Structures are given as C-alpha cells and as structure tokens.
Amino acid sequence: MEPYALSLGAAAAEIAARRLSPVELVDSVLRRIDATEGAIDAFACVTADLARAAARRAEEEIAAGRHRGPLHGIPLGVKDLCDTAGVPTTSSSKVREGNVPDRDSVVVEHLLAAGMVMVGKTHTHEFAYGAITPTTRNPWDVRRIPGGSSGGSAAALAAGTCMVGVGTDTGGSIRIPAALCGTVGLKPTYGRSSKRGIAPLSWSLDHVGPLARNVRDCALVLNAIAGADPLDPSTLHAPVPDHTAGLDGGIAGLRVGVPVNHFFDHVSDDVAAAVRGAASVLEGLGARLQEVTIPHADAMMAAGWAIILPEASAYHQEALRERGDLYAPDVRLFLEAGELVLATDYLRALRVRTLIQQGWAEMFADIDVLIAPTVPLAAPVVGTAMIPWPGGVTEDITQALVRLTLPANLTGLPSLSLAVGFDAGGLPLGMQVIGRPLDEATVLRVGQAYECASDTVGRLAPL
Amino acid sequence: MSSAPRPFSGEAAAHAARAARLPLSPERLEIVGPTVELVYALIDLMDPVRLGETPPATAFDPRWSR
Numbered sequence: 001m002e003p004y005a006l007s008l009g010a011a012a013a014e015i016a017a018r019r020l021s022p023v024e025l026v027d028s029v030l031r032r033i034d035a036t037e038g039a040i041d042a043f044a045c046v047t048a049d050l051a052r053a054a055a056r057r058a059e060e061e062i063a064a065g066r067h068r069g070p071l072h073g074i075p076l077g078v079k080d081l082c083d084t085a086g087v088p089t090t091s092s093s094k095v096r097e098g099n100v101p102d103r104d105s106v107v108v109e110h111l112l113a114a115g116m117v118m119v120g121k122t123h124t125h126e127f128a129y130g131a132i133t134p135t136t137r138n139p140w141d142v143r144r145i146p147g148g149s150s151g152g153s154a155a156a157l158a159a160g161t162c163m164v165g166v167g168t169d170t171g172g173s174i175r176i177p178a179a180l181c182g183t184v185g186l187k188p189t190y191g192r193s194s195k196r197g198i199a200p201l202s203w204s205l206d207h208v209g210p211l212a213r214n215v216r217d218c219a220l221v222l223n224a225i226a227g228a229d230p231l232d233p234s235t236l237h238a239p240v241p242d243h244t245a246g247l248d249g250g251i252a253g254l255r256v257g258v259p260v261n262h263f264f265d266h267v268s269d270d271v272a273a274a275v276r277g278a279a280s281v282l283e284g285l286g287a288r289l290q291e292v293t294i295p296h297a298d299a300m301m302a303a304g305w306a307i308i309l310p311e312a313s314a315y316h317q318e319a320l321r322e323r324g325d326l327y328a329p330d331v332r333l334f335l336e337a338g339e340l341v342l343a344t345d346y347l348r349a350l351r352v353r354t355l356i357q358q359g360w361a362e363m364f365a366d367i368d369v370l371i372a373p374t375v376p377l378a379a380p381v382v383g384t385a386m387i388p389w390p391g392g393v394t395e396d397i398t399q400a401l402v403r404l405t406l407p408a409n410l411t412g413l414p415s416l417s418l419a420v421g422f423d424a425g426g427l428p429l430g431m432q433v434i435g436r437p438l439d440e441a442t443v444l445r446v447g448q449a450y451e452c453a454s455d456t457v458g459r460l461a462p463l
Numbered sequence: 464m465s466s467a468p469r470p471f472s473g474e475a476a477a478h479a480a481r482a483a484r485l486p487l488s489p490e491r492l493e494i495v496g497p498t499v500e501l502v503y504a505l506i507d508l509m510d511p512v513r514l515g516e517t518p519p520a521t522a523f524d525p526r527w528s529r
Binding site: 204 | 503
C-alpha cells in the first residue's frame with residue numbers, strides 16, 4: 001500500500017515505529033496530488049515546498065526523540081476559509097484574491113503545533129456560502145459534485161491527497177461533503193473549537209471541525225483543536241476529554257433515536273435503506289432503537305435561513321457594495337437578498353431557535369443519540385439545479401443538501417457523518433449521529449461501533 | 464399576525480433597496496426581487512409557531528473579562 005492510502009492512525013503508528021518517515025509520507029501525498037488534481041481540483045493552492053520543509057523538520061524531531069504525538073508528520077489540507085500565515089487565503093473568492101494573512105487561524109495553529117504538515121489549501125464554496133463547491137469534482141465520479149462548502153477537503157481525503165481536512169459547518173458544510181465523498185466528518189458542539197482567523201458566514205451558526213478517513217482519526221484531531229479561546233467569545237469553557245479514550249467501549253444499552261418525521265421525508269430509497277440498515281447494525285451491537293418525533297420540524301429551515309442570510313450580508317456589507325461584481329452570481333444573490341430580511345424576522349428566527357433548542361433537549365431525555373441521513377441523496381451530477389421527488393415535487397439543490405444537516409447547526413449539537421453504504425453506481429451514502437451538547441465522545445463511540453462492524457468507512461475513491 | 468404573502472417588486476422593492484442603501488439597478492432588482500419573495504415565503508413558515516414570552520437565542524455576555 002502506498003503511504004498516501006493509509007489512515008491517519010495507521011500512518012502515525014508507522015511513523016512512531018520508525019517504519020515510515022514524514023518525508024516519505026508527504027512525498028507520497030504530493031505525488032498523489034500531482035496524479036489526481038487535474039481531475040478533481042480539490043486545492044486552491046498546493047504548498048509543496050513548505051510541506052517538504054515541514055516534513056523534514058518533523059523527521060528530525062522524531063529522530064531526536066521529540067515525537068509530539070499521533071498528528072506529528074501527518075499531511076493536512078486546510079479549507080481556504082481559514083487563515084494561514086504567509087499562504088494565500090482567498091475563501092475561493094475573487095473578492096479575496098491576493099490575500100495573504102500574517103498569522104494562522106487558531107485551529108491551524110493548534111494542528112501545526114501538534115506537528116501536522118499542511119500540503120495545501122482546499123477549495124470551499126465561495127465564502128462557505130453554498131453546498132456545491134463548483135471548483136471541485138467528486139473523486140467517486142468526476143461528473144458529480146463533492147458537496148460543500150468544505151468540498152475541497154472532502155474530495156482531497158477521498159482521493160488520498162491529505163489525511164485530515166479542516167472544515168467549517170454553518171448549515172452542514174462539513175457533513176454534506178463528507179457524506180457525498182464517503183469520508184467521516186465531525187461538526188463538534190457549537191463553541192467547542194475557536195473560529196478566530198476563519199472568515200465567518202454566520203457567527204451564530206458557524207462551527208469548525210475535522211474531516212478524516214475514519215472515526216478515530218476525527219477523535220484524534222478533535223483532541224487537538226477543542227478548547228476555549230479567550231479571544232473567541234463563542235467558545236465554551238468546558239473540560240476537553242480525551243476523545244479516543246472510550247471509543248471502543250461499545251454501545252450496549254445506548255438509546256438511539258430514529259426520527260419518524262423530517263429526516264426521512266423526501267429521501268432517496270438508497271439513502272433510507274442504508275441508514276435503516278445501519279440502525280439495524282447498531283441494534284445488533286446492543287443499542288436500543290427508539291422512534292422519536294422531531295419538534296418544530298416545519299420551522300427549522302425557515303429559522304436557519306432567516307439567521308444565515310442577514311448575518312452573512314452583515315459581514316459582507318461593505319465588500320458587496322464596493323466589489324459586488326466579483327462575487328459568484330449565486331453568492332451575490334444570497335448576499336443581496338439577505339440585506340432585505342427584516343430585523344424582526346431575524347429576531348423571530350432567534351426566538352424560534354430557542355424553542356427548537358428546548359424541544360430537542362426534551363426529545364433527548366429519552367435518547368442518547370439521534371441517527372438520520374446526512375443528505376437525502378447521493379452526489380448529484382454537476383449542473384443539477386433541482387431535485388425531483390415522488391409526487392411531482394421538486395426541490396432546489398441547496399435546500400435539499402442542507403435540509404437534514406441544518407438542525408444540528410440550529411441546536412449547536414455535535415454531529416458526525418460517516419458512510420453507511422453505496423448506491424448501485426458506487427456512490428457513498430452518509431448517516432449522521434447527533435448527540436447531546438459537548439458529548440462528542442458518545443457520538444464518536446457510536447460511529448466507531450458502526451465502523452468496526454461494517455466495511456463502508458475508510459475507503460478511498462477508485463480514482 | 465397576517466399570513467398574507469409579501470410581494471417584493473416594482474417601486475416598493477426599489478424603495479426597500481434604497482432604504483438598505485443597497486444600489487440595485489432595475490435589471491438587478493428583477494433578479495433579486497423574486498429571490499427575496501422566496502426568502503419571505505420561507506421565513507413565513509415560522510408563522511404558526513407561538514412564541515409567547517420566548518427570548519431570542521442570543522449569545523451576548525456582559526462580563527468584562529472572560
């Protein structure tokens with residue numbers, strides 16, 4: 001097996017045992033980038049020289065006995081929304097062309113301090129405002145979208161061109177591409193990790209988290225990036241456990257909620273079957289399945305958009321007026337429309353959000369986690385604008401892609417997406433596991449239990 | 464509260480854009496208007512939710528040092 005095809009955990013074990021050097025690993029990944037980038041265009045820029053230099057430093061440190069831990073020497077892709085010192089950070093937008101930050105975002109700072117080696121900046125849907133990532137293609141079928149907005153990170157992971165991708169998630173932007181590209185993606189609890197140095201989309205809904213090839217790899221990265229930041233007022237002052245500690249503890253007796261509304265409405269048969277099959281696997285492992293009704297389901301999308309639209313427009317207010325023609329047409333239209341949302345509608349959404357949060361807290365009195373499809377379908381073909389559903393119903397593609405992920409942003413709850421099947425065309429299908437506030441450990445434990453009992457997690461795309 | 468649809472076109476739309484100090488040409492307004500109508504229709508799906516005394520989910524923290 002080529003080194004690029006290893007998971008983070010497997011590569012870390014090889015490095016720790018001195019059977020693999022970070023230099024060999026990074027060279028393998030850079031060769032893989034050369035071989036695949038023409039087809040998928042996952043990276044906004046590749047930092048090959050910086051990566052080789054960092055890999056050499058890692059090799060020297062490890063040889064000198066200064067091994068920093070499992071992330072040391074591991075190739076990393078960073079979403080182009082996140083500041084990186086001395087490396088262009090454009091949010092995949094002409095509006096930010098030529099922008100070179102002078103310091104790292106906090107999440108990058110943490111990962112580089114843990115010894116990770118950044119191989120490049122991965123494409124985002126412009127300013128994270130969309131679920132397509134139009135620059136990039138899906139490695140499982142390059143005629144299809146990777147999802148977004150962290151589409152570059154997910155595509156790179158699935159293609160073997162990084163071992164960890166940093167993502168952000170406002171309405172599903174980690175989990176949607178993770179599902180469509182067959183990777184694992186974790187949106188932690190709101191405020192679990194600092195967003196300082198990351199271009200905001202919607203301050204009150206933005207999250208940052210990892211995409212990786214398997215559940216344990218996500219846990220390892222979460223350990224490195226979680227924690228309060230005194231300069232990011234949204235971060236939570238809460239203890240950070242070792243998220244790998246109870247990973248293999250099993251799920252016997254765990255109460256797993258299966259929604260009877262919202263999450264299985266207008267979902268493809270393949271996705272519904274894969275998620276229900278995964279539920280059966282969890283039940284076979286000792287979990288107790290319990291049907292639950294999602295509260296305020298009809299108001300969730302409305303509240304989400306009524307918050308995202310004006311918050312995004314507030315952030316871009318100046319640039320929209322000065323350089324509006326530089327935005328992509330879809331993003332410009334969202335920003336203009338968001339200017340015209342009434343303040344009373346915004347506040348109404350924030351009040352509905354309070355009720356949604358209360359309703360979910362009550363629902364979780366009877367369950368430990370909720371499982372649901374991540375997205376309602378496999379990766380759509382590039383250019384798809386509307387999704388047809390039975391009964392003559394059609395749905396805008398962005399609405400369809402965020403419909404099942406946005407609830408975890410509104411509630412701020414941790415949510416893990418992982419592959420639980422493949423359709424007849426070989427495209428991955430995703431399930432999300434949503435947990436209680438700050439209980440990433442249980443969410444990851446459920447994901448790990450499923451991963452160990454199946455063969456759907458951790459596959460590379462046959463590119 | 465009235466659940467009537469909220470039209471966003473013509474002079475009313477131009478006025479709203481001016482009130483937002485958002486320079487939209489008539490051509491641009493023809494594109495933005497229908498989108499805003501869709502956004503309003505989506506937002507109005509919250510109409511049936513009885514809010515009573517529910518406060519907004521804001522995150523302001525009055526402490527001076529955190």
